[in-house]
Amino acid sequence: xxxxxxxxxxxxxxxxxxxxxxxxxxxxxxxxxxxxxxxxxxxxxxxxxxxxxxxxxxxxxxxxxxxxxxxxxxxxxxxxxxxxxxxxxxxxxxxxxxxxxxxxxxxxxxxxxxxxxxxxxxxxxxxxxxxxxxxxxxxxxxxxxxxxxxxxxxxxxxxxxxxxxxxxxxxxxxxxxxxxxxxxxxxxxxxxxxxxxxxxxxxx
Amino acid sequence: xxxxxxxxxxxxxxxxxxxxxxxxxxxxxxxxxxxxxxxxxxxxxxxxxxxxxxxxxxxxxxxxxxxxxxxxxxxxxxxxxxxxxxxxxxxxxxxxxxxxxxxxxxxxxxxxxxxxxxxxxxxxxxxxxxxxxxxxxxxxxxxxxxxxxxxxxxxxxxxxxxxxxxxxxxxxx
Numbered sequence: 038x039x040x041x042x043x044x045x046x047x048x049x050x051x052x053x054x055x056x057x058x059x060x061x062x063x064x065x066x067x068x069x070x071x072x073x074x075x076x077x078x079x080x081x082x083x084x085x086x087x088x089x090x091x092x093x094x095x096x097x098x099x100x101x102x103x104x105x106x107x108x109x110x111x112x113x114x115x116x117x118x119x120x121x122x123x124x125x126x127x128x129x130x131x132x133x134x135x136x137x138x139x140x141x142x143x144x145x146x147x148x149x150x151x152x153x154x155x156x157x158x159x160x161x162x163x164x165x166x167x168x169x170x171x172x173x174x175x176x177x178x179x180x181x182x183x184x185x186x187x188x189x190x191x192x193x194x195x196x197x198x199x200x201x202x203x204x205x206x207x208x209x210x211x212x213x214x215x216x217x218x219x220x221x222x223x224x225x226x227x228x229x230x231x232x233x234x235x236x237x238x239x240x241x
Numbered sequence: 242x243x244x245x246x247x248x249x250x251x252x253x254x255x256x257x258x259x260x261x262x263x264x265x266x267x268x269x270x271x272x273x274x275x276x277x278x279x280x281x282x283x284x285x286x287x288x289x290x291x292x293x294x295x296x297x298x299x300x301x302x303x304x305x306x307x308x309x310x311x312x313x314x315x316x317x318x319x320x321x322x323x324x325x326x327x328x329x330x331x332x333x334x335x336x337x338x339x340x341x342x343x344x345x346x347x348x349x350x351x352x353x354x355x356x357x358x359x360x361x362x363x364x365x366x367x368x369x370x371x372x373x374x375x376x377x378x379x380x381x382x383x384x385x386x387x388x389x390x391x392x393x394x395x396x397x398x399x400x401x402x403x404x405x406x407x408x409x410x411x412x413x414x
Contacts, residue, residue: 112338
C-alpha cells in the first residue's frame with residue numbers, strides 16, 4: 038500500500054511539475070523564464086517566427102496567449118516592451134515620453150495594453166498613435182499618462198494609461214521591408230521610453 | 242526499497258515529460274478555440290463574415306486588438322467542404338489573412354493593391370478545382386479563421402471600411 042502511494046505521489050508531482058514547467062517556459066506564468074525565439078532590440082522584443090511552421094512550441098503557446106491572430110513577419114512585426122529607458126517596469130501611475138521615428142514599413146502604430154494584453158479600461162479614446170497621425174500633425178512625440186498632460190508637457194500626442202496598471206507598449210510595423218526582416222537591429226529605430234514623473238505628486 | 246524509490250523517480254520523470262509536452266502542444270489550439278469561441282459569443286457564425294465594432298477598451302474581445310484597424314472575421318469550418326472567401330480592396334493598408342486551428346498564419350493577401358483578394362479554403366487531403374482568380378489554402382484542421390484588417394483610425398474610415406463587408410463573401414462553396 039505504502040509503495041503504491043509512493044508511485045501515485047511521484048506521478049502526481051510529475052504531472053504538476055510538467056504542467057507548471059510548460060506554462061512557465063511558455064512565458065505564461067512569468068516573463069523571467071521563456072524558451073521562445075525572440076529578437077531583442079533596445080529593450081523591445083519580437084518573435085521572429087510568429088505564424089510560421091518554424092515557430093517553436095513555446096513561442097507558439099506564448100503568441101496564442103498574448104498575441105492571438107498575429108500575422109507572420111513578412112506582413113507585420115510586433116515589438117513589445119514593458120520597461121522604460123532605465124529598466125523599470127512601466128507603471129500606469131507614471132508619465133512617460135517617447136519619440137517614434139518612421140519605421141521601415143508601410144505603416145506603424147504604438148498602442149498601450151495592460152498586463153493581460155487588453156486595452157486599458159478607460160474612456161479617454163486615446164489608445165494609440167500611428168503613422169497617419171504623425172504625418173498629419175507633423176509630430177512624433179507621444180506622452181503616456183493617466184491624465185491629459187498640461188501645456189507645459191509639450192505638444193506630444195497623448196495616449197492614456199489610465200487603468201493600465203503594469204502595462205506594456207506594442208509597436209506594430211506593417212509590411213516591413215525585406216532588409217529590415219533580415220537585419221532588424223540595423224533597420225528598426227525603436228524609441229526609448231523615458232519616465233518623466235511618477236506618482237500623485239508628479240515627482241521623478 | 243531502493244528499487245521502489247527508483248521506480249517512483251522513473252514515474253515522476255515520465256509524468257513530468259509527458260504532461261509538459263502535452264500541455265505545450267495543446268495550449269495553442271486550446272487558446273485558439275477559446276479565441277474563436279469569444280468571437281462566436283459576439284454573434285459570429287461559421288462561414289459568414291462578422292463585422293466587428295470599432296475597437297475600444299469596451300469592445301475589444303481579443304488580446305492585442307488594434308484600435309486603428311477595422312476588423313472582420315469569418316469562423317471557418319471546412320469539415321463539410323471548401324469555403325470561398327472574397328474581399329474588396331481598400332485604399333489604405335489592409336489584409337486578408339487565414340489561420341488554421343493551431344495558430345498558423347497560412348495566408349496573407351494585400352487589400353491595398355487595388356484588386357479584390359479571393360481564396361478557397363479547404364481541408365488538407367481534399368481535391369478541389371479553384372477558379373483561376375482564387376488562391377487555394379489547405380487547412381490542417383477542420384476549423385480556422387479568416388480575418389480582414391483595414392487601417393481605419395477614424396470613425397469615418399471605420400464606417401467606410403465596414404460598409405465594404407457587405408460586398409465581401411465567406412460562404413460554403
